Amino acid sequence: MLSRYVIPDVPEAEALLPYLRQIDANRWYSNFGPLVSEFERRLTAYLQKLDKAAGAPPLQLTTLMTCYHALVIGLEVMHLPEGAKVLVPAVTFPACALAIQHAHATPILADIDDASWQLTPHIARRIAEKTKIHAVMPVAVYGVPLDAEAWDTFTAETGIKVIIDAAAALEVQQVPRTALVAHSLHATKPFSIGEGGVLIARDPNIIAEARRIANFGTENRITLQDGSNAKMSEFHGAVALAQLDRWEGVKQRRQAILKRYRQAIENVDRTLAFQEGLERAIPSVVMLKAAKPCAQETISFINARGIFAHRIYLPPLYRHPYFASLPVASGDGRTLPGTAAEKDKAGLMETSEELLQTLFGLPFHPLLSEDDIAYEMEVLGAALSASRAAPSAKARV
Numbered sequence: 001m002l003s004r005y006v007i008p009d010v011p012e013a014e015a016l017l018p019y020l021r022q023i024d025a026n027r028w029y030s031n032f033g034p035l036v037s038e039f040e041r042r043l044t045a046y047l048q049k050l051d052k053a054a055g056a057p058p059l060q061l062t063t064l065m066t067c068y069h070a071l072v073i074g075l076e077v078m079h080l081p082e083g084a085k086v087l088v089p090a091v092t093f094p095a096c097a098l099a100i101q102h103a104h105a106t107p108i109l110a111d112i113d114d115a116s117w118q119l120t121p122h123i124a125r126r127i128a129e130k131t132k133i134h135a136v137m138p139v140a141v142y143g144v145p146l147d148a149e150a151w152d153t154f155t156a157e158t159g160i161k162v163i164i165d166a167a168a169a170l171e172v173q174q175v176p177r178t179a180l181v182a183h184s185l186h187a188t189k190p191f192s193i194g195e196g197g198v199l200i201a202r203d204p205n206i207i208a209e210a211r212r213i214a215n216f217g218t219e220n221r222i223t224l225q226d227g228s229n230a231k232m233s234e235f236h237g238a239v240a241l242a243q244l245d246r247w248e249g250v251k252q253r254r255q256a257i258l259k260r261y262r263q264a265i266e267n268v269d270r271t272l273a274f275q276e277g278l279e280r281a282i283p284s285v286v287m288l289k290a291a292k293p294c295a296q297e298t299i300s301f302i303n304a305r306g307i308f309a310h311r312i313y314l315p316p317l318y319r320h321p322y323f324a325s326l327p328v329a330s331g332d333g334r335t336l337p338g339t340a341a342e343k344d345k346a347g348l349m350e351t352s353e354e355l356l357q358t359l360f361g362l363p364f365h366p367l368l369s370e371d372d373i374a375y376e377m378e379v380l381g382a383a384l385s386a387s388r389a390a391p392s393a394k395a396r397v
């Protein structure tokens with residue numbers, strides 16, 4: 001089980017059958033049918049019970065085809081001006097920058113906090129003091145939730161709208177009073193159904209508009225606005241309902257394996273650091289931060305021994321050829337235009353570059369056996385000893 005870095009924990013055929021039989025009986029296959037509607041009702045009630053925002057309006061949500069669609073549609077319902085500038089962390093999944101571009105806005109790639117590895121309200125404020133931005137898309141990187149209240153305060157003080165990409169943080173990400181929240185139900189995420197997305201807000205009009213956009217801009221077959229097709233099918237609704245039935249077990253397995261794994265890593269090497277707030281996640285990937293720049297050599301060493309070491313969300317987006325023309329902003333608010341050279345951008349993006357040199361991940365999923373963990377730790381220990389013996393080298397992209 002070490003040749004893949006994640007193995008999804010999804011319902012098996014037996015658990016799906018009762019729901020698939022309902023689809024047979026209903027003969028309804030998409031367009032917010034009975035199963036998708038039931039999933040939306042149950043998920044809303046479940047999340048509402050966990051909601052900590054005292055006195056806030058109740059949660060509203062819509063399912064969508066993917067989190068990418070939730071991000072695009074979430075930006076669309078904000079009605080930003082054409083060409084609006086949207087701040088997004090440089091260390092994230094490409095879907096974030098693509099979603100901003102597909103919503104006719106321009107991403108500005110921000111540097112991140114060195115403990116949480118996230119774009120914080122503090123950094124966004126420093127950048128907004130010097131550069132006009134219309135919205136922020138902070139990301140719950142590696143499933144660690146963001147401070148909802150702090151983002152509410154940010155919007156209240158700056159007037160800048162926020163959509164949180166909490167792709168891998170369903171349930172643990174509290175929904176702010178004003179910001180939207182997008183989740184992914186992709187196979188690699190903890191609440192995995194294959195493909196799926198959820199958009200959450202507290203304003204029923206926002207969610208009604210999102211549903212319209214996801215269904216060709218129509219209501220009762222009449223086109224009221226621009227739109228696309230981003231609906232969740234009844235078949236994904238079936239998997240989603242079956243996953244909700246077993247969600248407690250999924251969470252427990254992930255949290256138990258995290259505890260076991262963390263302990264094993266601490267026994268191998270105490271200089272490896274974990275992401276701040278990791279204990280608040282329902283983890284689906286865990287990244288390790290080396291004390292010196294050795295990520296690329298460590299990954300190569302481990303891969304050569306049959307273990308799929310990897311780096312998710314790295315290199316930072318400004319190092320991807322397609323995003324090379326995007327502007328960047330440092331943690332203290334300095335910016336460089338898209339036309340600046342990659343090396344100059346890299347010089348400005350201190351923490352993103354540090355993570356590029358130091359972060360790596362090993363296979364992490366609930367199907368890891370004790371033997372798998374023991375072998376991972378043996379190879380990790382050997383990789384770190386080899387890197388201690390070698391002169392410090394900068395990781396290649």
Ligand SMILES: Cc1ncc(COP(=O)(O)O)c(C=O)c1O
Nearest residue numbers: 066067068093095167184185186
């Ligand atoms: C941070 C982040 N945002 C967005 C996405 C896109 O999610 P989806 O595959 O559901 O479109 C991902 C997927 O991995 C992600 O990690």
